Amino acid sequence: MTAPFPTHKQEDWRYADLGALKPVWEQFAEPITLTAGAGESLEEVWLPTADDVRLKRVRLALGPGAKARIFALNNAAVYGRVELDVSLAEGADFELFGANIGTGVSTNEFVTNVKHVGPNGRSRQTIRSVLGGKAVGSYLGKVEVARGAQQTDGEQSVKAMLLDRGATANCKPELEIYADDVKCAHGATVGELDPMQLFYAETRGLDPASARALLLEGFVMGLWDSAGDSDAICTAARDALRRIV
Amino acid sequence: MLDISNLHATVAGKPILNGVTLHVPAGEVHAIMGPNGSGKSTLAYVLSGRPGYEVTEGSANFDGQDLIALEPHERAAAGLFLGFQYPVEIPGISYLQFLRESRNSQRRSRGEPELSGGEFIKLAREQAALLGMDAEMLKRPVNVGFSGGEKKRAEMVQMGIMNPKFALLDETDSGLDIDALKAVGAGINRIMRAPDKGVLLITHYQRLLDYVEPDKVHVLRGGQIVRSGGPELALELEREGYAEAAA
Numbered sequence: 001m002t003a004p005f006p007t008h009k010q011e012d013w014r015y016a017d018l019g020a021l022k023p024v025w026e027q028f029a030e031p032i033t034l035t036a037g038a039g040e041s042l043e044e045v046w047l048p049t050a051d052d053v054r055l056k057r058v059r060l061a062l063g064p065g066a067k068a069r070i071f072a073l074n075n076a077a078v079y080g081r082v083e084l085d086v087s088l089a090e091g092a093d094f095e096l097f098g099a100n101i102g103t104g105v106s107t108n109e110f111v112t113n114v115k116h117v118g119p120n121g122r123s124r125q126t127i128r129s130v131l132g133g134k135a136v137g138s139y140l141g142k143v144e145v146a147r148g149a150q151q152t153d154g155e156q157s158v159k160a161m162l163l164d165r166g167a168t169a170n171c172k173p174e175l176e177i178y179a180d181d182v183k184c185a186h187g188a189t190v191g192e193l194d195p196m197q198l199f200y201a202e203t204r205g206l207d208p209a210s211a212r213a214l215l216l217e218g219f220v221m222g223l224w225d226s227a228g229d230s231d232a233i234c235t236a237a238r239d240a241l242r243r244i245v
Numbered sequence: 246m247l248d249i250s251n252l253h254a255t256v257a258g259k260p261i262l263n264g265v266t267l268h269v270p271a272g273e274v275h276a277i278m279g280p281n282g283s284g285k286s287t288l289a290y291v292l293s294g295r296p297g298y299e300v301t302e303g304s305a306n307f308d309g310q311d312l313i314a315l316e317p318h319e320r321a322a323a324g325l326f327l328g329f330q331y332p333v334e335i336p337g338i339s340y341l342q343f344l345r346e347s348r349n350s351q352r353r354s355r356g357e358p359e360l361s362g363g364e365f366i367k368l369a370r371e372q373a374a375l376l377g378m379d380a381e382m383l384k385r386p387v388n389v390g391f392s393g394g395e396k397k398r399a400e401m402v403q404m405g406i407m408n409p410k411f412a413l414l415d416e417t418d419s420g421l422d423i424d425a426l427k428a429v430g431a432g433i434n435r436i437m438r439a440p441d442k443g444v445l446l447i448t449h450y451q452r453l454l455d456y457v458e459p460d461k462v463h464v465l466r467g468g469q470i471v472r473s474g475g476p477e478l479a480l481e482l483e484r485e486g487y488a489e490a491a492a
Contacts, residue, residue, distance in 0.1 A: 203329075
C-alpha cells in the first residue's frame with residue numbers, strides 16, 4: 001500500500017515540486033531502511049542518477065556507538081529530494097555532507113529528521129547549495145533530542161550561494177529539545193563569494209571568472225574531504241558546477 | 246623597476262596615502278617601516294589592486310607599465326607578487342590545485358605553455374623542501390588548519406613557485422619563530438635576490454632585516470615617506486623608536 005501523496009500543507013513538503021513528483025510517486029514512496037548495529041560503521045556516497053525527478057527516502061537506525069557518514073549530491077534537472085529520517089541510540093554518531101547544485105527551474109532539497117534517542121550522541125549536518133537560473137535549493141532539518149538524551153551534541157551548518165537573481169535558497173533548521181544538558185548549534189548563510197578569497201586568488205594570477213569558478217568548487221568540494229572514496233562524487237559535483245558557472 | 250610618484254589613495258573615502266614617492270630599481274631590496282596605521286598595508290594593497298582601495302592622485306609604474314590600470318590578475322601576470330600579512334584560507338581547494346591553476350593562468354596570459362601535472366608537482370615539491378615545509382601539506386586545502394608560521398612559509402613557497410619579478414611582502418615576518426624567520430629570510434634571498442628582480446619589504450621590526458639586508462630603508466608615516474636611508478636607519482629606528490627617528 002503506497003503512502004498517501006503529500007501536499008504543500010505538510011511542513012516538510014512545502015517547497016517540493018509536487019507536480020513533477022506525482023507521476024513517479026509510487027516508485028519512490030516506500031522508504032529504504034538502513035541500519036548500523038552497536039559499534040558498527042556505515043559510510044555511503046549517494047551519487048545522482050540520470051533521472052530528471054528523483055527521490056531518495058531513507059530511514060537510518062544507528063545502534064549504540066554506531067557511526068554513519070552520508071555524502072550526497074542532489075542536482076536533479078527538475079526535482080531532487082533527499083529525505084533522511086535518522087535515529088541515534090546512546091553514543092551514536094551521524095554525519096551528513098550534502099550539496100544542492102541547481103540551475104534552470106529545478107528544485108533540489110534535503111529534508112532531514114535527526115532524532116537523538118539515547119544520550120551522548122553526536123550529529124553533524126553540513127549542506128552547501130550553489131544555485132543559478134531560477135533554481136530552488138532547500139534544507140529543512142529537524143533535530144529532536146529526547147528527554148533522556150543528555151550530552152547530545154548536534155550541529156547544522158547550511159550555506160548557499162546564489163549566482164543569479166532568480167535563484168532561491170530556503171533554509172530551515174529546527175530544534176526540538178526535551179533534555180536539559182545538550183549542545184545544539186545551527187548556522188545558516190546565503191551569500192556571495194568572499195571578496196578576500198577572490199582577491200587572494202586574483203593576486204596569484206587567476207582571472208576573475210576562473211577565481212569565481214575555483215572558489216565555488218571549493219565551497220562544494222570541501223564537503224567530500226573526509227569521504228573514504230570521494231573520486232566519483234567529486235567528479236559528479238565538478239561536472240554539475242561546470243554546467244552552471 | 247617600480248616607480249611610485251606622489252601616490253594618494255583612499256579607503257572608504259578616507260585618505261590613507263598622501264603622496265608616496267618611491268623608486269625601487271631592479272636588483273634592490275627596499276624596506277618600508279612605520280608605526281601602526283601609517284599606511285604600510287594600504288600601500289601593498291593599492292599596488293596589488295585590492296578592490297575598495299582607490300587611487301586619487303599620482304602614479305605607480307612597473308617596468309614601464311601603468312600598474313594602477315591593471316586588474317590584480319594582470320599585475321600578477323606582469324610579475325608582481327603580494328605576500329599577505331594574513332594569508333587567506335580557502336576550504337575545499339588543495340594548495341596544489343590552487344597554485345597549479347594560478348600559475349598556469351599567469352603563463353597563459355603571457356603566452357607561455359602551461360606546465361604539465363608532473364612538472365608542476367616536481368616544482369612544488371622542490372620549493373616546499375627549500376622552505377622546510379612538508380610537501381604533504383600542499384595536498385591540504387589552502388591555509389586551512391595551518392598555524393600562523395606555516396601560512397607565512399606557504400606564502401614563500403608560493404613565491405618560489407610563481408617566481409615573480411617583484412615581491413611586495415606585507416609583514417611576512419609577523420608571527421614567525423626564529424627558525425621560521427631564518428627559513429623565510431633565506432627564501433626571500435634565494436628567490437628574489439637577482440639583478441633583474443626587486444623587493445619591497447614591509448615590516449614593523451628590524452629582525453627580518455638581519456636575514457634580508459635591505460639596500461634602502463624608508464619610513465612611512467601619515468601616508469608619506471618621511472625619511473629614507475641605508476640599512477643603518479632600521480637599526481636607528483629599532484633603538485630610538487619611530488617618534489624620535491622620524492621626527
